[in-house]
Amino acid sequence: MVEGQLVCSNCSSNVPFHHEDGICSCGGAFLVVYDLERIQRVWSKEEIARRSATMWRYKELLPIQRENDIVSLGEGWTPVLRFPEWEKKLSLGRLWVKREEQNPTGSFKARGFSVAVSLLKSRGIRRAAVPSNGNAASALAAYAARAGMEAFVFVPMDCPGMIVEEALRYGAETCRVDGLIHDAGKLIEDGKQKEGWFNVGTAKEPGRVEGKKTMGLELAEQLGWKVPHVIVYPTGGGSGLIGIWKALCELKELGMIEGDLPRFVSVQETGCTPVVDAMHSGAERLVPYGESTTASPIGVRVPNPPAGDLILSILRETGGTAVAVTREEIRLAQRAMGLQGISASPEGAATWAGLIRLRESGDVQAGERVLLFNTAHALKYLPWPAPASVPVARNYQEFAVNRNKG
């Protein structure tokens, strides 16, 4: 593992690795820099192939320096499946789905929190908090439990109840917030000094993007170090997309892959589409969405992704696009994936629904190779009620008052 540096994705300024903030004063996202020349001297495809089947096989490209600090529950190296029947239906060269639901906690969020919590451990930090629409909550809860840390998770009222249930079972202090995810984020920011919380929310620290990056490293290796033409990814906070793109940039610089990067496509749900709108209007910068009107939250409901400008530049620079799909299209895609044996989350099914739109619009052409991501298990989203014992708060003050009562 290497000593990291950070670079701003917008103004390109370099700063020494620090752990407390993910966004530069100019508004760009801080990304970890590696000494790729040094890694190139020790890496080879043959050497990597012999390593253990977890995301930590790429340890030199992850920001943890001591093996002992790694907090692992067996994440990564998830299967990539082909769907020959649908390749024919959609006239594609290849159609793959990477099954992220086979991670610990049943979602891709495990990757980000494995790295983020390992970073906390390396720093001796004992209390972590996260605002989440769902899977991030249970992932932080599980990894904090594994590390013997305290976790505090804050979710909107309409977060899937099963995910609340899961966070409780991992022992996290769990609170429902009467508001959207940014209200949950504000609660944490308001309370963090007093409570000693480290905020591991999106773009608040560099670990989660690095963890999600392993999806990109894996897909390249699993496809024989040959990348697909198109990657379709559900975009909420955007750190999954940013991570995958960063992975492929690093692999390219390392000489592990060649040629053009895939075209990246963001999928969002009608009712909260800041990325789609900016792509279609040609706006330079992303405009916060204002009031979201989606029926019930899924992970892509993020009205104002913190690293929005970087998302736009990835989509544009790779020749990709962004596409909105309806809840009904997501439902139909979930059904189609179920009938192929895949338990797809709404976000995962949104990539399938997005692909159908992209074939209709011609944005994906016949014969192309396309990779989708199923980000989590379908069952976690059944309308299970959150346990009545979970407190509700509008802000940090209410949270603190409730807590002292309890």
Add this chain to the structure above:
Amino acid sequence: MVEGQLVCSNCSSNVPFHHEDGICSCGGAFLVVYDLERIQRVWSKEEIARRSATMWRYKELLPIQRENDIVSLGEGWTPVLRFPEWEKKLSLGRLWVKREEQNPTGSFKARGFSVAVSLLKSRGIRRAAVPSNGNAASALAAYAARAGMEAFVFVPMDCPGMIVEEALRYGAETCRVDGLIHDAGKLIEDGKQKEGWFNVGTAKEPGRVEGKKTMGLELAEQLGWKVPHVIVYPTGGGSGLIGIWKALCELKELGMIEGDLPRFVSVQETGCTPVVDAMHSGAERLVPYGESTTASPIGVRVPNPPAGDLILSILRETGGTAVAVTREEIRLAQRAMGLQGISASPEGAATWAGLIRLRESGDVQAGERVLLFNTAHALKYLPWPAPASVPVARNYQEFAVNRNKG
């Protein structure tokens, strides 16, 4: 892959490989025989280590001859985690849990159905049926969907509703049976000729045991080809235990592992303990349990496991035992595992609860190396109601009548 033969686990008679029955006329279980001398010539630890991270890395020890017949959703090669804190608490040399919930469909049942459905495919069979207390239902449904086959699943009324939900999403024709799992089995036997169903129930065909065998192959390789002192496994129908034992016997004959086999321990739940009772009374043969009195079914509620005598002989020959745990002990173990970051099914938690009993009784001694299995995700067992649209039947006649109405 090799041409198989079958041997009876009781009378040792050899018969050519056939697919329609799992039990010999003497009552023993038919097990697949491999040409181990031939495999020994092609296998090496180094060669296996280079293979893909699925259970199909052991293809020569699985009964599928043509790669094209393999029906895979990315099963196997699940993580094995250590629990250092609990090693100290229980004074163990090592405590591992193999995370079977990270398989497709969130349970170890994926392994058995990957092989069983592959065998059906190789024979051109198009309709499969299974009786199940839960996870087998959703696993058959998913693998049949992947293979483009029709699946029919029959579950007791009190089968976890979420698993019924899952089977429906994979497109299986699903029916709740007013009775226990053997009533569901009888329904299939009564209807199979008319409906053209192949019954893939426990001990009805050789594929499921072979698939589950890969848990044993993997644990040996993942622990560096050195087996633990004790394996604790939740025992219902018993084919998981039989499979793991068969795997280690084969590896021993292949020279891949050395020394004594692990002591096998069956865990059952108070209220339905045919294996525990036979072990404690010293009975030669297993006595069917009669009326089970468990609160709600978990996968270990099988009053009369079809290959019960083989289970007893495995426990006795390896110097193992069987242990009963209460629902309350299971609940506490689930809590303990949750606080370690593991989403444990009741059956998986039963192995943890069983281990605590075994340490108290001295059946597991200080310093020993113990491996547990978490067989499925906790969340699948939340008391979610089965969808009202699922028909209910007491027997095949009622099933057929309901169906013609529908």
